[in-house]
Amino acid sequence: MIDSPDIAQPVLERLSFAYVRRPGLWKIMFTNLGMGIITLTVWHFWGKTNVRKHIWSCIHINGEPLEYTGKGGELFRGFMLVFAIFILPLLLLTAGLGFYLGPQHPAISGINFLFAIAGYLLGGFALYKARNYQLSRTNWRGIRGNMAGSAGLYSLTYFGNILARSFSMGWATPVMNVVMSEQMIGDMRFGDSAFKFKGRAGPLYPTYALCWFLTLFVVIGGAGFLGYEIAQWSGSGFDAAFKHVFNGQGEAKPTVDEFQLVGLFALGILGLILVYVLVIPTLWAIYSAKEMRTLANYTRFDGAQFKLNATAGSVIWLALGNLLIIALAVVLAAGLIFGAISASIWMGFDKSTAVVIMTAIFVVFVYQGVWALTRPIIIQRNIGFVFRRLTLDGAVDLNRIRQSVAARPKRGEGLADAFDLGAW
Amino acid sequence: MAVSAIYYDGESARSHDVEVSENGTLISFSGTGTPYTSWSIKGLHAIDAPAQGQPYRLTHYDKSGARLIIRDDEFIKTLVSRSSHLKGGYSGRDIAHIFGWTIGGLAFVAAIGYVAMVLLPDKVAHVLPETWRNRVGSQMEAAMAEGAKLCHSPAGDAALGAMIANLAQGQPDLPSISVHIYDIPVLNAFAVSGGKIILTREILAKADGPDEIAGVLAHEIGHVAHRHPEAQLVRLTGMQVLGSVFTGSNGGDMTTNVAFLATVLKFTREAEAEADAYARDTLVKSSIDPMGLKRFFEKINKLEGGGGDHSSAFSKLGGIFSTHPGTEDRMKLIEPLPAGVVAKPSLTNEQWLALKDVCKG
Numbered sequence: 001m002i003d004s005p006d007i008a009q010p011v012l013e014r015l016s017f018a019y020v021r022r023p024g025l026w027k028i029m030f031t032n033l034g035m036g037i038i039t040l041t042v043w044h045f046w047g048k049t050n051v052r053k054h055i056w057s058c059i060h061i062n063g064e065p066l067e068y069t070g071k072g073g074e075l076f077r078g079f080m081l082v083f084a085i086f087i088l089p090l091l092l093l094t095a096g097l098g099f100y101l102g103p104q105h106p107a108i109s110g111i112n113f114l115f116a117i118a119g120y121l122l123g124g125f126a127l128y129k130a131r132n133y134q135l136s137r138t139n140w141r142g143i144r145g146n147m148a149g150s151a152g153l154y155s156l157t158y159f160g161n162i163l164a165r166s167f168s169m170g171w172a173t174p175v176m177n178v179v180m181s182e183q184m185i186g187d188m189r190f191g192d193s194a195f196k197f198k199g200r201a202g203p204l205y206p207t208y209a210l211c212w213f214l215t216l217f218v219v220i221g222g223a224g225f226l227g228y229e230i231a232q233w234s235g236s237g238f239d240a241a242f243k244h245v246f247n248g249q250g251e252a253k254p255t256v257d258e259f260q261l262v263g264l265f266a267l268g269i270l271g272l273i274l275v276y277v278l279v280i281p282t283l284w285a286i287y288s289a290k291e292m293r294t295l296a297n298y299t300r301f302d303g304a305q306f307k308l309n310a311t312a313g314s315v316i317w318l319a320l321g322n323l324l325i326i327a328l329a330v331v332l333a334a335g336l337i338f339g340a341i342s343a344s345i346w347m348g349f350d351k352s353t354a355v356v357i358m359t360a361i362f363v364v365f366v367y368q369g370v371w372a373l374t375r376p377i378i379i380q381r382n383i384g385f386v387f388r389r390l391t392l393d394g395a396v397d398l399n400r401i402r403q404s405v406a407a408r409p410k411r412g413e414g415l416a417d418a419f420d421l422g423a424w
Numbered sequence: 425m426a427v428s429a430i431y432y433d434g435e436s437a438r439s440h441d442v443e444v445s446e447n448g449t450l451i452s453f454s455g456t457g458t459p460y461t462s463w464s465i466k467g468l469h470a471i472d473a474p475a476q477g478q479p480y481r482l483t484h485y486d487k488s489g490a491r492l493i494i495r496d497d498e499f500i501k502t503l504v505s506r507s508s509h510l511k512g513g514y515s516g517r518d519i520a521h522i523f524g525w526t527i528g529g530l531a532f533v534a535a536i537g538y539v540a541m542v543l544l545p546d547k548v549a550h551v552l553p554e555t556w557r558n559r560v561g562s563q564m565e566a567a568m569a570e571g572a573k574l575c576h577s578p579a580g581d582a583a584l585g586a587m588i589a590n591l592a593q594g595q596p597d598l599p600s601i602s603v604h605i606y607d608i609p610v611l612n613a614f615a616v617s618g619g620k621i622i623l624t625r626e627i628l629a630k631a632d633g634p635d636e637i638a639g640v641l642a643h644e645i646g647h648v649a650h651r652h653p654e655a656q657l658v659r660l661t662g663m664q665v666l667g668s669v670f671t672g673s674n675g676g677d678m679t680t681n682v683a684f685l686a687t688v689l690k691f692t693r694e695a696e697a698e699a700d701a702y703a704r705d706t707l708v709k710s711s712i713d714p715m716g717l718k719r720f721f722e723k724i725n726k727l728e729g730g731g732g733d734h735s736s737a738f739s740k741l742g743g744i745f746s747t748h749p750g751t752e753d754r755m756k757l758i759e760p761l762p763a764g765v766v767a768k769p770s771l772t773n774e775q776w777l778a779l780k781d782v783c784k785g
Contacts, residue, residue, distance in 0.1 A: 011438050022478075039526040046522060057472065064439075067471055067481065067491075073521065091665050099661040102560035141439060142432035142491045191437060401437040403489055 011399035015304070015392045018060045019384035025054055025376055033372040045079065046072030051376045052134075058380070059387050061140055069144075070137035078133075078411035090115070117159075124158025125151045128184070129409075135188065136408045141398070146406040148194070149187030157183055170212065174204035174291070181295050190301070191401040199298030207290040214283050222272050229268045285315040296390065302401075304394030308386065318385050322378045329374045336369070427496040431458055434489025444494060446503055451482075453492065463487075465507050473512030474500050482510075533666065540662030549654035554618075557654060561618025564653070565604065568614060568622055573607040573783070575625065580605075580782030583775035587638055590770050591645065594709025599649045603641065607783045611727070613640050615647035617654050625783040630723060634779070635716025638770035639703060643717070646702025652695040700754055713767040718758040725751040 032047035049072040056068035094115065101107055128151035135145030157180055164172035178201040185197040241258035289312045296308035426445040431453060433440065442455035451468065454460040463484040471481035471491070480500045482492045494500055504510045584603055592598040601619040608624040615621050621644045623637070631637050647653060707714040761767055771779065 039522060040530060042522065042526040042529060053472075069471075073518075076525070095661045095665045098664075099657065100556070102556075102563040105563060139489070139491070141437040142434040142489045143437045144489070398437040403435050 009399065010397045012395040013062060013398050014395050015061055017387045017390045017392070019387040020058050020060050020065075021380075021384070022054075022058060025051075025380065028054055029373055029376050032376075033369060036372055042076075045075035047372065048072070049075060051379065055376070055380055055383055056138065059383065064141055067139040068137055069139055070133070074133075074411050081411060120162050121155055121159050124155035127158065128154040128187075131184065131188075133409050133411075136404075136406070140190070142403075143191040143401060144404050144408070145188065145190045146404050146408075147187045148189050148406065149183065154180075154183050154187075171208075174201040174208050177201075177291060177295070178204070178298070181298070185295075185299055189404060189406070191404050193302055193401045196300040197295075197298050198300075199294065204287075204291055204294055207287050211283050211287040215280055218275070218279055218283070222276060225268070225272060229265060281319060282316050285319060286312040288312075289315045301392065302394075302396040304392045304396055307391045307393060309389040309391070310385075314385070314389075318381060322381060325374050325377055326370070329370045333369050425499065425502075427494065427499045429453060429495070430493040431455065432489075432491040432493075433458070434487055434491070442492075444492065444499070446499075448506060451492075451503070463492075465503070465510075468507070468510060470504075470510045470512045474504055474510075537662075537666050540666060541659055544662070545655035545658040546651070548658045549651035552651075552654055557618035559618075560657065561616045561620040561653070564616040565620050565622060568616070569604075569606045569608070575605040575607055575783035577778065577782050577784075579775075579778035583771055583779040584782075586775055587634065587641065587770055587779070590712065590768070591638060591642055591706055591710050594711065595706045598645060598706075601645060601648055605782055611724075613644055615644040615653055617657060619648045621645070621648065628780050628782070631720065631780075633716060633719075634769065634771035634776040635713050636720040637716075637779070638712050639707060639714065639717025639720055642703035642706045642712075643699045645706065646699030647695065649702055650695065650698050652699065656692070656695070696754075700757065704758060708761060708765075711761065711765055711768045712770045713761060714758050715760055716770070718755055721751050721755045721758070725755070 028047075028050045032043065032050065035043035036047060049068070049070055052068045052070065056066040059066045094111065097111055098108060128147065128149075132147035132151070135147060138145050157176075161172070161176040161180055164176050178199060182197045182199075185195050188195040241261045289310045292308050292310040292315075296306045296310075299306045426443045429442050429444045431440040431442045432438075440455055440458045442453040442458050444451060444453040446452070446465065449465055450462045451465055452460065452462040463486075467485045469483050469485060471483060472478075474480050476497060480494045482494065483490055584605070588598075588601070588603065599619055601621055603621045603623065605623045605625065605628065609626050610624055611626040611630055613621070613623050613627055621641070623640070627640065628637065631640075703717060704714055707717065
């Protein structure tokens with residue numbers, strides 16, 4: 001092939017990225033919901049594949065869409081294999097040990113700890129293998145990708161990352177994310193061409209420190225507010241009011257004032273939770289944006305450098321939108337559950353039938369519904385966010401990129417699916 | 425008719441402009457740098473279903489990396505109209521596979537579930553070794569007592585012993601039990617593995633006579649005799665494994681928990697009915713007035729707010745998750761001693777007072 005006339009002349013092209021939405025995602029989502037119900041969630045693997053096929057096809061590089069060539073059956077077989085050789089024996093072992101030793105035996109927590117460690121070790125392995133499967137099923141201009149390194153090695157880095165982050169109160173995060181990206185991105189191949197990742201964590205630290213101390217400030221402030229709340233209420237009959245409101249049996253009925261007292265306290269706590277849920281992630285969006293920009297800057301392909309125009313504001317907007325979509329779906333699901341239970345009782349089903357109906361509804365609506373109707377949108381938003389903001393500085397010699405010779409994995413993502421890591 | 429298309433050869437990322445034509449059995453193309461190539465239409469595979477205005481992407485089974493991208497709607501229409509396999513989507517075989525796996529998987533889980541939840545627990549419960557029953561029972565007793573004081577007094581302990589002896593009179597094969605009273609301010613009584621029975625201070629406080637406690641005790645001994653706590657542990661273990669198997673990767677914990685709770689409680693209700701029957705039998709055989717147990721149930725019923733509106737949605741939902749059969753239903757089954765049988769007191773007055781005060785010691 002070396003003497004082929006095509007190879008002699010370099011075909012330098014500047015690559016541009018775009019996320020071009022096209023109709024069809026809602027159809028896929030509702031099909032997945034319906035099929036998920038009919039097949040009692042077995043459809044999951046095919047549904048996931050359909051969503052990927054759609055989203056991949058919206059990612060355009062120089063006007064040519066990516067193509068996802070994976071099959072639902074491959075994911076299903078991958079999961080079944082992992083289930084048979086890993087999950088089922090582990091389940092039987094833990095359940096058997098738990099049964100033999102008794103549920104309260106002190107050794108149980110030790111065993112759980114060992115399994116958690118094994119789980120964390122396998123987590124990195126699973127993520128790497130899933131990335132390899134996805135790349136091997138991603139085509140652009142007929143060329144597919146792959147991972148060229150060792151999943152075992154990555155799993156050690158991943159485990160080290162968990163340890164380092166927990167022992168350093170988070171301060172190892174920038175270093176570890178750079179180290180993990182170096183391994184994950186550095187091992188990525190498009191055809192026979194490698195992605196390169198090189199850079200230091202140093203420039204990430206000022207932003208990390210800012211977010212860390214601001215979070216500390218918010219946490220201390222919150223704790224102070226909680227202390228003030230408790231100090232203010234204690235001694236003003238709050239204990240009695242609390243008992244009256246929450247413990248109906250045998251206690252006096254709460255008065256209107258007592259309700260007000262407990263209500264105000266609850267409002268304070270709720271406000272605090274809301275501040276935590278909204279403020280802390282918002283703060284960390286500043287770091288996320290900085291990290292995304294920096295890691296993109298450290299990545300090169302065929303000498304060209306990636307750039308990602310992610311700002312804190314855009315990351316916050318993205319996250320808030322995602323949160324809102326999930327919240328809406330949960331509210332909708334809760335309404336449906338309540339309606340279905342009321343309807344089943346109103347229709348006069350006996351208790352055990354109602355249990356079956358209720359269980360089925362939980363499976364169907366809460367999990368299937370929320371999953372099927374939110375995840376694809378969120379994935380689309382996240383991927384769209386990246387590809388609308390990603391640029392590649394410099395030209396790439398496309399003629400030089402040859403097809404990958406790495407073997408394509410036959411099955412995919414069993415472990416990642418088992419750990420629910422294969423989100424997209 | 426020849427139309428323009430783009431060809432990727434699957435060997436490099438370079439794009440090639442080609443002219444494509446088809447004759448019903450072959451699709452052929454060529455262009456600068458692309459030699460004349462023919463693919464059989466039978467061997468073509470559509471990457472996506474054709475859509476108006478969208479490029480149509482084809483590959484061939486013999487050259488899986490190569491892509492032929494056609495934009496001419498008319499050409500695509502003609503090609504697809506003659507070859508239905510180019511319409512994309514799932515084949516009948518794919519659908520049959522998915523449903524086959526679904527039905528097979530469910531049948532497998534249902535069969536295993538039946539064995540693990542219905543057939544095995546009672547049988548396993550009766551062959552579990554004593555050491556295991558005692559070890560697990562002690563753990564559960566400690567967990568339920570949550571560090572509460574174990575109530576003791578010489579007279580109280582003697583009274584409890586006397587009550588058990590009185591129950592044993594009519595039931596010579598009474599299982600081996602140990603009864604502990606804990607200083608817990610909640611009205612309850614439990615039997616755990618290994619014949620360990622736990623009564624709370626509150627249950628003694630609420631009882632108006634020894635026959636009520638004798639009835640409760642006979643009920644708990646019923647659980648021990650039927651090995652209900654052991655069977656329940658086997659069932660829970662089976663449930664734990666099955667729950668994870670059934671929900672696999674894609675089940676929420678919520679699903680497992682609801683199914684788990686509902687199944688376990690169903691068996692709990694059956695166990696309660698069995699223990700009630702054992703209690704009624706034991707009390708009659710020992711000539712202890714079963715109406716004591718009935719009076720106790722009446723008290724529970726009153727505390728639960730019984731006799732209210734049972735048709736409301738919430739009380740029906742509550743029923744699904746109640747561990748005991750309806751208290752009123754249970755009371756109906758309790759009958760007085762047969763005519764001619766003289767009731768024996770389960771304890772003397774002094775013994776009863778000593779037992780009631782056992783937690784004050």
